[in-house]
Amino acid sequence: MKPFALIYAILFIAHLIDAFPNGNLDFSKRDNNTIVPYYYNQTIDHYDKKSGTFKQKYFVNSAFYKPGGPIFITTAGETAISVNQVKLSGISYMASLFNGLVISVEHRFYGESYPPVPDLHTKNLKTHTVEQALADFATFISNPPDVPVKIPKDSKWIFVGGSYAGSIATWMRKKYPKLVFAAWASSAPLLAKLDFFEYDLEVGHALPCHDDVAGAIKYVDSILLSGNKTAIKALKVQYGLGVLEQDRDFATAISFPVAIMVQSYFPPLSPNDIDTIPTFCGAFAKSPNKSPATLNAIYVQTFKFFLNSSKLTTDEAITRFFATSAISLAVPNDEVTYYYQSCTQFGWSTTAPRPPHQSLRPQIVNVAGFQALCNFLFPGIPSLQVKKTNHELGGNKGTFSRTVFTTGGHDPWTPLTISGSDKHTISKNSVFVIINGSHTNDLRYPSSVDSASLTAARKFVKDNLSEWLKKY
Numbered sequence: 001m002k003p004f005a006l007i008y009a010i011l012f013i014a015h016l017i018d019a020f021p022n023g024n025l026d027f028s029k030r031d032n033n034t035i036v037p038y039y040y041n042q043t044i045d046h047y048d049k050k051s052g053t054f055k056q057k058y059f060v061n062s063a064f065y066k067p068g069g070p071i072f073i074t075t076a077g078e079t080a081i082s083v084n085q086v087k088l089s090g091i092s093y094m095a096s097l098f099n100g101l102v103i104s105v106e107h108r109f110y111g112e113s114y115p116p117v118p119d120l121h122t123k124n125l126k127t128h129t130v131e132q133a134l135a136d137f138a139t140f141i142s143n144p145p146d147v148p149v150k151i152p153k154d155s156k157w158i159f160v161g162g163s164y165a166g167s168i169a170t171w172m173r174k175k176y177p178k179l180v181f182a183a184w185a186s187s188a189p190l191l192a193k194l195d196f197f198e199y200d201l202e203v204g205h206a207l208p209c210h211d212d213v214a215g216a217i218k219y220v221d222s223i224l225l226s227g228n229k230t231a232i233k234a235l236k237v238q239y240g241l242g243v244l245e246q247d248r249d250f251a252t253a254i255s256f257p258v259a260i261m262v263q264s265y266f267p268p269l270s271p272n273d274i275d276t277i278p279t280f281c282g283a284f285a286k287s288p289n290k291s292p293a294t295l296n297a298i299y300v301q302t303f304k305f306f307l308n309s310s311k312l313t314t315d316e317a318i319t320r321f322f323a324t325s326a327i328s329l330a331v332p333n334d335e336v337t338y339y340y341q342s343c344t345q346f347g348w349s350t351t352a353p354r355p356p357h358q359s360l361r362p363q364i365v366n367v368a369g370f371q372a373l374c375n376f377l378f379p380g381i382p383s384l385q386v387k388k389t390n391h392e393l394g395g396n397k398g399t400f401s402r403t404v405f406t407t408g409g410h411d412p413w414t415p416l417t418i419s420g421s422d423k424h425t426i427s428k429n430s431v432f433v434i435i436n437g438s439h440t441n442d443l444r445y446p447s448s449v450d451s452a453s454l455t456a457a458r459k460f461v462k463d464n465l466s467e468w469l470k471k472y
């Protein structure tokens with residue numbers, strides 16, 4: 001997890017998609033085929049065709065496919081692709097309504113799809129750029145593999161993705177409109193931004209007990225900023241994190257569970273599941289004493305519950321999960337390669353908002369910490385180029401065509417995607433819908449606890465894709 005917790009939250013979401021609910025639709029009756037991985041010979045450097053190839057992993061689900069149907073292509077973005085993306089996700093559900101083929105192609109430098117590099121030192125990461133990744137997908141679409149299915153030349157490709165993969169979907173349609181017929185981008189952060197403090201503000205908006213958490217964090221700040229080493233050490237021990245030497249690692253660690261809880265909130269799927277946000281806030285509501293020390297003590301209890309339920313119960317596990325100094329540059333390491341993209345092209349550093357804003361994370365979770373981490377991991381790294389990224393990819397304004405944007409009303413990433421108020425700036429053929437929910441909810445397989453707004457959003461996506469497929 002390291003200085004910006006949210007990386008983990010994104011990864012966590014990918015896992016959530018894996019942990020799809022069975023819901024009330026019995027998919028097994030329709031789809032018993034086994035999905036096996038395939039590997040595509042991908043160009044290492046699209047600006048140097050003699051650079052050789054690497055193996056890019058992909059999964060295909062042809063259970064719903066009928067010749068003439070569209071090809072739904074997706075990726076997991078900053079993590080490994082999974083069978084459930086093509087089999088039991090909101091994407092495969094959508095494909096089943098269109099006789100579509102579902103393909104998930106791994107993003108370069110994640111999962112098993114690393115170009116051949118000895119380690120992740122800066123000099124070996126030159127081809128780890130979003131432009132190269134987009135070119136990979138474009139190459140895949142223009143030269144599709146013929147296993148396990150032969151894809152007709154005139155097929156319509158719909159690029160789908162959630163979170164960073166949703167940004168990829170948007171950019172694929174924008175950059176390669178001849179190859180990509182339409183895009184469906186869920187919770188896509190389209191704007192590169194170094195100091196993404198708005199994330200924390202959104203977490204506060206979605207959390208009924210934000211005042212109590214902010215109070216606890218104020219208490220933490222009073223100690224972390226005091227410079228009193230004895231008191232700081234005692235505070236870390238109180239949180240069960242005495243092993244963490246760096247104050248920043250500690251501060252990031254204690255900011256993590258609340259953010260991930262809000263970002264990944266979904267109503268409980270069974271009576272055995274905890275309804276996380278109300279349960280968490282309930283712990284504060286029970287206490288009439290709102291002194292900083294008391295709020296901190298309650299926060300400590302919930303944090304320890306998180307540590308225990310995540311099996312982070314030994315110093316070794318805690319170090320591996322939270323200590324910057326423990327990050328390894330050995331291949332593969334998706335955490336490091338995501339940092340590289342953040343450090344060079346996107347930023348997306350989820351910092352503490354400064355006063356007078358309320359903050360749910362300690363003040364030392366800041367841009368200086370992010371930059372220190374970038375320099376620590378990647379000495380000599382080229383500086384972050386958010387202006388260039390936004391200029392090249394278009395940011396979250398401008399015109400988009402044949403793109404369905406979805407986002408969550410309680411999704412902390414929403415400030416970086418396009419918004420309803422920007423509707424006039426998106427072209428006639430693009431549509432936008434806000435779901436009463438959190439991050440990438442529409443990419444989950446439908447379930448019995450889906451809100452009316454989520455169900456309506458799925459229909460919205462389906463109807464608009466269907467209209468475009470008929471019309472163009």
Ligand SMILES: *[C@@H]1O[C@H](CO)[C@@H](O)[C@H](O)[C@H]1NC(C)=O
Binds near residue numbers: 028030031032
């Ligand atoms: C798929 O497998 C399930 C149990 O594993 C079985 O009940 C179902 O009939 C199978 N469906 C098909 C179409 O073979």
Ligand SMILES: *[C@@H]1O[C@H](CO)[C@@H](O)[C@H](O)[C@H]1NC(C)=O
Binds near residue numbers: 041
């Ligand atoms: C991919 O490259 C390998 C050699 O690395 C070769 O054996 C294989 O035939 C190639 N596959 C395709 C589909 O071109």
Ligand SMILES: *[C@@H]1O[C@H](CO)[C@@H](O)[C@H](O)[C@H]1NC(C)=O
Binds near residue numbers: 228229234
């Ligand atoms: C530092 O904190 C410790 C433990 O809370 C306390 O006993 C001590 O008085 C503090 N030192 C100073 C200089 O404030």
Ligand SMILES: *[C@@H]1O[C@H](CO)[C@@H](O)[C@H](O)[C@H]1NC(C)=O
Binds near residue numbers: 305308309
């Ligand atoms: C820690 O988690 C285990 C299950 O992983 C549970 O049995 C145990 O009661 C938990 N301990 C505390 C103190 O919550």
Ligand SMILES: *[C@@H]1O[C@H](CO)[C@@H](O)[C@H](O)[C@H]1NC(C)=O
Binds near residue numbers: 267436451
């Ligand atoms: C949004 O969903 C929550 C349940 O997750 C519900 O309590 C709330 O009333 C809904 N809000 C709207 C505006 O529908």
Ligand SMILES: CC(=O)N[C@H]1CO[C@H](CO)[C@@H](O)[C@@H]1O
Binds near residue numbers: 430432460463464467
């Ligand atoms: C056919 C269809 O359902 N179209 C929908 C696409 O999205 C717009 C919003 O921009 C809806 O109003 C349409 O109903």
